[in-house]
Amino acid sequence: MLRIGLIADTHGLWDARVPALFKGVSHIIHAGDVGAEKVVEKLERIAPVTVVKGNTDIGDCAAYPEFTLVVLDDVRFFITHILGKSAGMRLNVAEAIHCSTPDVVVYGHTHQHVAEHIGQRIFINPGSAGPRRFLLPRTVAEATFEGGRVTVDFHDLD
Numbered sequence: 001m002l003r004i005g006l007i008a009d010t011h012g013l014w015d016a017r018v019p020a021l022f023k024g025v026s027h028i029i030h031a032g033d034v035g036a037e038k039v040v041e042k043l044e045r046i047a048p049v050t051v052v053k054g055n056t057d058i059g060d061c062a063a064y065p066e067f068t069l070v071v072l073d074d075v076r077f078f079i080t081h082i083l084g085k086s087a088g089m090r091l092n093v094a095e096a097i098h099c100s101t102p103d104v105v106v107y108g109h110t111h112q113h114v115a116e117h118i119g120q121r122i123f124i125n126p127g128s129a130g131p132r133r134f135l136l137p138r139t140v141a142e143a144t145f146e147g148g149r150v151t152v153d154f155h156d157l158d
Helices: 035-042 057-065 093-100
Strands: 002-007 027-030 050-051 067-074 075-080 105-108 116-118 121-125 138-146 149-157
Touching: 027 035, 027 067, 035 050, 057 105, 067 093, 075 121, 121 149
Parallel strands: 002 027, 027 050, 075 105, 105 121
Antiparallel strands: 002 138, 067 075, 116 121, 138 149
16 A cells, blocks of 8 residues: 655645644655745655645745656656646646656646546645635645555645
8 A cells, every 4th residue: 555645835834734644654745836945844754755846936945846757656646736838837747747657647736626537647636735825725635545546535724
């Protein structure tokens, strides 16, 4: 069984509930708009972390890649902040997803949590763990992979 913690759009806010929610995960994916390096440092105390930069990340956080592929227990995760192409991105995300053939696409940006199958892939947005915006709930997610099945649980931070 593989358990992955999914988080995005922290915008520099560390929520003290995250360590308990991610207890026992084998890896954490942060899908951008980190906002402050301290967030990644605290996540790394829980489990190894893969991070991409978001459209608002500056300073130390701007050094993260726009998107990346990580393979965990034979599950291929493509991680980006924005699906599609934003004005500041150098590469086309849709092309990168197609070429990297991931099993899972993790993204952020919209602050809306979602898990949906599109073709053979599951697209997951954990929502926003940062300051409340757009009247949307603050959430993180956990994805569990076992016996070829994936379960995604969203955890409300409000």
